[in-house]
Amino acid sequence: MEQLRHALASRPVIDQARGVLMALHSCTSDEAWHVLREASQLSNTKLRAVAAAVAAGADCDGPPPPPGIRVALRTALGRLRR
Template sequence: MSRTTMLPEGYWDLKAEASWGNTPSGQNITALRAEIDHLRRAMAGRAAIDQARGIVMALTPCRRGPARALLVDISRQCNVKLPETAAAVVAAWEGKPLPRRMQLALRRALKDLHAEDRACASGSSHEPTAGRRRP
């Protein structure tokens, strides 16, 4: 037994509209441009953070996690965003002086890092500095 189905004329003449094919309104364009700008800044900040982390790893024999924690610690002490802190560390590596407040925060963070390393080497159970999160 076979069944025949009759399709209406013009059934295969489908029209598809995609949102990307239509001209977006001015508000959508502005929102998209703002999002692109935000993503570009985030990517640039990420590159600076990775570079600063590498510098910290080279200068203080530590792994990625402690190097990032050190940068975060400096950032918190100075009340500055992490990408700005990283950019200052990279600029200092290239010869520009590190701001005085960041110098003091770096000294404190390095002192904490070395104290934790000594505690780990001696085998004692040393808790991290209060308020400092581990990655």
């Protein structure tokens, strides 16, 4: 039950991050999902934390993602374009 609550709470931030990636990188929703998932795996960071970093960084004065997540996102986005 707790896992379900956590999944429901995480969903909005993941959807926001997908929207940010779609807008900034002209990718589909599925491609954005794969980028988030791959960045999570590459950085050994929870998917929700990666999504929160992407969403927070979308604000004009928002902080950039931490270095490990930033590198993982760059790698995942690079693979998307191949």
